Amino acid sequence: MPSTSETSAAVQKPAIVMNDITKSFTLKHNNSFKELFLALLRREKLSTHFNAVEGITLEVPPGQSIALMGRNGSGKSTTLKMLSGVMRPDRGWVRTRGRVAGLIEVSAGFNPNLTGRDNVYLNAAILGMSKKETDARFDDILEFSEIGEFIDTEVKHYSSGMQARLGFSVAVHTEVDVLLIDEVLSVGDAAFRKKCADRMLEMRARGTTMFVVSHSASQVKQLCDRGVVLHRGRAIFDGPIEEALKVLDNTSGAAARRLKQAKKGHFDPRESLDDFIDEHPNKYGTLEGEPAVVEENGGGLLQFCSEGLILTSVSLKTTQGLRNGAFQRAYAAAGGPTGEWGFVAGKMQSLDENGRKSLRFQHGTAFFSPDSEVEFIRD
Numbered sequence: 001m002p003s004t005s006e007t008s009a010a011v012q013k014p015a016i017v018m019n020d021i022t023k024s025f026t027l028k029h030n031n032s033f034k035e036l037f038l039a040l041l042r043r044e045k046l047s048t049h050f051n052a053v054e055g056i057t058l059e060v061p062p063g064q065s066i067a068l069m070g071r072n073g074s075g076k077s078t079t080l081k082m083l084s085g086v087m088r089p090d091r092g093w094v095r096t097r098g099r100v101a102g103l104i105e106v107s108a109g110f111n112p113n114l115t116g117r118d119n120v121y122l123n124a125a126i127l128g129m130s131k132k133e134t135d136a137r138f139d140d141i142l143e144f145s146e147i148g149e150f151i152d153t154e155v156k157h158y159s160s161g162m163q164a165r166l167g168f169s170v171a172v173h174t175e176v177d178v179l180l181i182d183e184v185l186s187v188g189d190a191a192f193r194k195k196c197a198d199r200m201l202e203m204r205a206r207g208t209t210m211f212v213v214s215h216s217a218s219q220v221k222q223l224c225d226r227g228v229v230l231h232r233g234r235a236i237f238d239g240p241i242e243e244a245l246k247v248l249d250n251t252s253g254a255a256a257r258r259l260k261q262a263k264k265g266h267f268d269p270r271e272s273l274d275d276f277i278d279e280h281p282n283k284y285g286t287l288e289g290e291p292a293v294v295e296e297n298g299g300g301l302l303q304f305c306s307e308g309l310i311l312t313s314v315s316l317k318t319t320q321g322l323r324n325g326a327f328q329r330a331y332a333a334a335g336g337p338t339g340e341w342g343f344v345a346g347k348m349q350s351l352d353e354n355g356r357k358s359l360r361f362q363h364g365t366a367f368f369s370p371d372s373e374v375e376f377i378r379d
Contacts, residue, residue: 013097015178015209016060016083021092023053023078052078053089054233062097062177065210067220067241069248070230073281076213079230080182083211098177101127112156116147116166119155123170137173144199145169146192165192172199179203182213197222217245267317269301276310276319277303284308284321297342297362309336313343316362320344327359327366330374341366341376 053075060066068076081087082094084102110119120141124134142151145165155163171179181200200223204210214220220227220241227244229237237247273291285306292302298315308323309331322328322344337343342362349358356369364378 012062014059014095015062015064015097016058016211017095018056018058018079018083019092019094021053021056021079021082021089021094022051023075023082023087024051024090051233053082053230055092056230056235057092058228058235058238060209060211062209063204063207064226065204065212065224067224067227067244068211068213068230069215069220069227069244071278071281073232074230075233076230077182080180080211080213084180096178099128099175100178100180101171101174101176102180102182110155110163110167113154115154116151116158119166120151120170123167124174127171127174127176129174133175141166141169141173144173144195168196172196172203176208178209178211180211221245267314269299269312269314269319272317272319273301273303273310273312276312276321280321284310284323294337294343296338300337300343302337309344311337311343313337313345313362316343316345318343318345320346322359326368326374327357330366330368330376331361334376340364340378 056075056079068079070076078087080102082089083096084100086102111122114122120138121131121134125131129137142148145168147162147166150158150162155166158166179200197219200210204223210223212220212223224241226239227237227241227248228235229244229247237244270291277287285308288304288306291310291312292304294300294302298313300314301312303310303312308321308328310319310321312319320343322331327348331341331344334341340363344359345362346360349360350356351358351367356367358368359366361376364376366374366376368374
């Protein structure tokens with residue numbers, strides 16, 4: 001758990017402090033002993049380390065509401081899990097002041113084999129409430145959650161929306177100093193979401209420090225004064241919420257930028273590559289070094305990844321990805337983008353019910369079926 005101290009000790013001290021926190025993970029490239037054995041024979045990399053969060057430092061004063069924003073895969077949930085104590089940073093440290101309640105996932109802290117009633121007491125105890133406190137607030141928790149007669153049913157039979165309503169209800173009926181919210185308000189019907197938002201506004205007015213992860217611009221504008229934007233695990237902006245939303249739009253407007261480029265007849269290969277990476281976070285694994293410049297076949301860029309390749313062609317004015325597999329191995333054997341196939345020009349297509357697939361390249365089409373080798377037919 002993050003280190004904590006009581007708010008009464010020093011009211012003016014920050015409610016949250018993150019100091020140069022970094023969290024790394026290891027991606028294994030082989031899912032079976034056979035794949036591992038073949039990788040060893042080929043002297044391929046067996047795993048890749050990547051930083052999900054890198055070097056984030058910030059302070060949050062008591063009573064402030066802060067939004068953590070970014071595209072999928074930018075490190076938002078990992079940051080929140082380190083803040084809540086679910087994960088520990090590999091480098092740096094986290095401090096929180098006072099009682100912290102976190103809704104990191106809709107079923108966080110629930111035992112699926114216990115009833116809703118039992119889980120209310122279990123969750124409340126995890127959040128630091130005594131049994132006497134929970135007894136006094138149980139009826140309010142039940143009414144707010146709208147679970148009704150299902151409160152004595154095992155939680156494993158609840159829908160995700162019911163779990164979220166019950167978990168949120170327990171959290172907001174706890175006397176907390178810091179409330180952590182991770183996309184919980186995206187579930188449930190409109191009436192319940194409005195009730196949750198109203199409750200959070202009440203908590204904000206009472207001086208509760210809130211740390212909110214959300215993709216909803218309207219929600220964060222309503223709840224938060226300050227926004228932090230993450231991009232590939234790093235904090236690229238920390239300031240007023242309106243400015244943070246503008247920065248977020250600039251980092252996520254890849255499609256709009258490409259449309260603008262197309263209208264102007266302009267194509268920037270590096271920008272196209274960056275946009276593709278932003279639109280497909282982690283689909284091709286982690287990036288391995290800087291992109292290589294290719295001069296053959298009209299020129300372009302080649303980005304090696306732990307689980308495939310990403311290629312940008314200047315002449316085709318497109319960026320495409322190629323995951324590890326039969327096509328990728330045959331493509332590499334043929335020289336990749338410097339060879340006779342040229343750059344990848346399209347997405348994989350299934351031709352028939354027997355599993356035969358095709359992939360369009362700059363100078364032809366490659367075909368593959370499970371019972372044969374990859375065949376390339378030049379135009």
